[in-house]
Amino acid sequence: MKAVGARVPRYDGVAHVTGRTVFVEDVEIPGVAWVKALRSPHHHATITKLDTRPAEQMKGVRAVVTAADVPLNVYGHLSALGIPGDEPLLADAEVRYLGQPIAVVAADDEQTAQAAVDAIEIEFEERPALFDVRKAFDPDAPQIHQWGNWYPHFEAGMDRRQIRKGDIDAAFAQADVIVQGVYRPAAIEQLPLETQVCQVVPEANGRLTIYSCTQALYFSMGVVAAHLQQPLNKFKFVGGTVGGGFGGKVDTATETLCSLLALKSGRPTKWRWTREEEFLCSSTRAPWHMEMADAVTKDGWILGRRMITLHDSGAYARFSPYGVTKHAFHHTGAYTIPNLHFDGWCVFTNRTPTSAMRGFGVTSVSFATETHLSRIAEELGIDPFELRLKNANRIGDTSPNGVVYTDPSTVPTILAIADHLGHELPADYRTMTSEPRSDGLLPEHLVAQVGNPEDH
Amino acid sequence: MNLNVNGRTHEIESPPLTTLLDVLREELGVHSPKVGCEQGGCGACTVLVDGAPRRSCLLPVAALDGAEITTVEGLGAAEHLEPVQAAFVHHYAAQCGFCTSGLLMAATAYIANGGTDDREAIAEALGGHVCRCTGYVKIVDAVAAAARGDEFDLSVTAAGLFTTTMSGGAA
Numbered sequence: 345m346k347a348v349g350a351r352v353p354r355y356d357g358v359a360h361v362t363g364r365t366v367f368v369e370d371v372e373i374p375g376v377a378w379v380k381a382l383r384s385p386h387h388h389a390t391i392t393k394l395d396t397r398p399a400e401q402m403k404g405v406r407a408v409v410t411a412a413d414v415p416l417n418v419y420g421h422l423s424a425l426g427i428p429g430d431e432p433l434l435a436d437a438e439v440r441y442l443g444q445p446i447a448v449v450a451a452d453d454e455q456t457a458q459a460a461v462d463a464i465e466i467e468f469e470e471r472p473a474l475f476d477v478r479k480a481f482d483p484d485a486p487q488i489h490q491w492g493n494w495y496p497h498f499e500a501g502m503d504r505r506q507i508r509k510g511d512i513d514a515a516f517a518q519a520d521v522i523v524q525g526v527y528r529p530a531a532i533e534q535l536p537l538e539t540q541v542c543q544v545v546p547e548a549n550g551r552l553t554i555y556s557c558t559q560a561l562y563f564s565m566g567v568v569a570a571h572l573q574q575p576l577n578k579f580k581f582v583g584g585t586v587g588g589g590f591g592g593k594v595d596t597a598t599e600t601l602c603s604l605l606a607l608k609s610g611r612p613t614k615w616r617w618t619r620e621e622e623f624l625c626s627s628t629r630a631p632w633h634m635e636m637a638d639a640v641t642k643d644g645w646i647l648g649r650r651m652i653t654l655h656d657s658g659a660y661a662r663f664s665p666y667g668v669t670k671h672a673f674h675h676t677g678a679y680t681i682p683n684l685h686f687d688g689w690c691v692f693t694n695r696t697p698t699s700a701m702r703g704f705g706v707t708s709v710s711f712a713t714e715t716h717l718s719r720i721a722e723e724l725g726i727d728p729f730e731l732r733l734k735n736a737n738r739i740g741d742t743s744p745n746g747v748v749y750t751d752p753s754t755v756p757t758i759l760a761i762a763d764h765l766g767h768e769l770p771a772d773y774r775t776m777t778s779e780p781r782s783d784g785l786l787p788e789h790l791v792a793q794v795g796n797p798e799d800h
Numbered sequence: 801m802n803l804n805v806n807g808r809t810h811e812i813e814s815p816p817l818t819t820l821l822d823v824l825r826e827e828l829g830v831h832s833p834k835v836g837c838e839q840g841g842c843g844a845c846t847v848l849v850d851g852a853p854r855r856s857c858l859l860p861v862a863a864l865d866g867a868e869i870t871t872v873e874g875l876g877a878a879e880h881l882e883p884v885q886a887a888f889v890h891h892y893a894a895q896c897g898f899c900t901s902g903l904l905m906a907a908t909a910y911i912a913n914g915g916t917d918d919r920e921a922i923a924e925a926l927g928g929h930v931c932r933c934t935g936y937v938k939i940v941d942a943v944a945a946a947a948r949g950d951e952f953d954l955s956v957t958a959a960g961l962f963t964t965t966m967s968g969g970a971a
């Protein structure tokens with residue numbers, strides 16, 4: 345604990361200010377070939393013709409790789425958990441989002457690689473695209489994913505992440521007021537200043553050395569090994585210097601294709617996405633659609649919450665089901681609501697696949713919950729601090745998925761904020777602690793429900 | 801054509817329309833200027849050209865015959881940090897470090913031109929630089945401290961902690 349309250353130098357601080365930090369692209373690799381990708385210009389289309397020969401015949405082109413060259417083309421980021429794969433490394437029959445890679449080229453320099461990509465002959469038949477998660481369930485919605493328009497592989501084969509707690513009908517029957525809200529935070533690009541980049545060197549001993557900007561080194565190693573159908577000991581990953589990630593470098597974006605090109609060409613390869621590619625083709629934070637209805641008493645007790653969430657996963661699952669699960673488990677925010685009825689779907693659309701960003705799945709529902717609580721306070725004419733303190737997580741309360749809180753911090757946090765803002769509170773709120781609700785603030789109708797996980 | 805980079809003259813072989821950024825990184829192996837956007841939008845590639853901060857991704861090298869280029873490698877080495885470098889370390893103004901080289905060069909020019917610790921003037925001078933990690937406050941803190949002439953003691957205790965407080969004095 346000697347560092348708490350002390351000033352700890354950044355281990356890389358001096359290297360950063362002297363230009364000595366070595367980022368992925370700063371590793372000098374003689375003879376490295378540049379990689380460029382042929383990407384889908386359509387949101388949804390069938391590929392009717394693909395001929396890479398004009399690119400292969402160009403001077404300076406070292407290798408071209410398509411779906412046919414990938415030992416295991418279709419894989420999923422959750423495959424290690426036994427979830428079937430859904431995303432092709434390179435699209436073959438169908439493209440499902442604008443920017444989806446179809447072929448990659450390695451050439452002596454960047455211009456040649458781009459010229460080779462432009463020389464590939466490709467034709468499409470466009471198909472109707474789906475962008476609005478709310479329309480995904482319509483019987484006549486475009487069918488855009490092999491599994492249907494929403495993810496069907498939650499626990500026990502369920503097609504949604506579901507939470508049932510307490511007696512939701514009784515909560516709504518007891519309510520004085522029902523407060524409803526719809527919350528729709530938009531997609532956000534993580535925008536690391538260093539775009540997606542990697543370099544791969546085929547070594548004399550048959551291994552590949554992979555310089556990667558990944559945020560998840562061993563995970564990426566597993567993904568590359570799976571696509572290439574090679575044991576892990578064929579790969580040496582070098583990571584650790586990430587020029588910003590914010591979740592956007594959790595997905596494995598470049599390493600697998602660079603490895604395939606390095607193996608096919610026998611040359612080291614390097615792929616650095618342009619800023620435009622980063623914006624258009626890299627995963628973003630998901631847009632969410634959340635509908636909430638809270639059963640509330642006039643003195644500000646939240647008795648129950650009904651909620652549905654549609655998470656826009658984009659064209660493939662990647663980590664989205666995990667995001668939906670976290671979202672579900674946190675859907676009451678920092679507050680305890682004894683009766684819950686939640687359904688969350690992971691919906692496929694023709695957007696760029698979405699992924700992690702800073703509090704994956706949780707920030708969306710925290711935003712919704714906090715906005716909703718302020719709305720309830722306004723509707724009831726109650727101080728928003730008091731409403732929050734009243735419903736705050738306390739020791740012994742349980743999360744939506746039944747985890748018993750042993751050290752919740754809602755009460756001290758809200759009191760600290762009130763203090764900081766000079767917000768006056770009545771004495772019984774000012775002296776509130778995280779201890780179980782034994783004080784006069786616990787109304788009769790909650791005694792039986794709050795703080796007893798056996799009941800939930 | 802010739803380019804003087806951090807005090808050394810180089811004969812340049814890249815084609816004339818090659819950007820200064822590519823010449824520095826790929827021909828000369830000077831890696832502190834970073835490729836952030838190649839469109840003039842982020843500032844990560846900023847170097848000094850005859851003392852003025854410029855975006856090296858936008859400059860064709862042919863236009864720079866005989867120019868003097870300064871990059872972070874031309875500031876102080878680890879043992880002899882310039883005040884602005886020490887300020888970035890002291891104030892934690894570099895997180896991932898990818899924007900840092902560009903910001904240091906812009907800050908160097910700002911201070912050399914008599915810039916003060918006025919936070920608005922600093923924000924104006926560094927306005928075109930994108931940093932996704934810090935939220936900028938610590939960067940402005942660092943540049944203001946260097947402009948003020950604060951002294952930075954980066955010595956550490958046996959346990960590896962700074963001996964100084966945030967304001968620069970002894971703990």
Ligand code: FES
Nearest residue numbers: 837838840843857
């Ligand atoms: S790389 Fe030059 S401004 Fe972004």
Ligand code: FES
Nearest residue numbers: 895896931932933
């Ligand atoms: S420190 Fe990461 S972008 Fe500025």
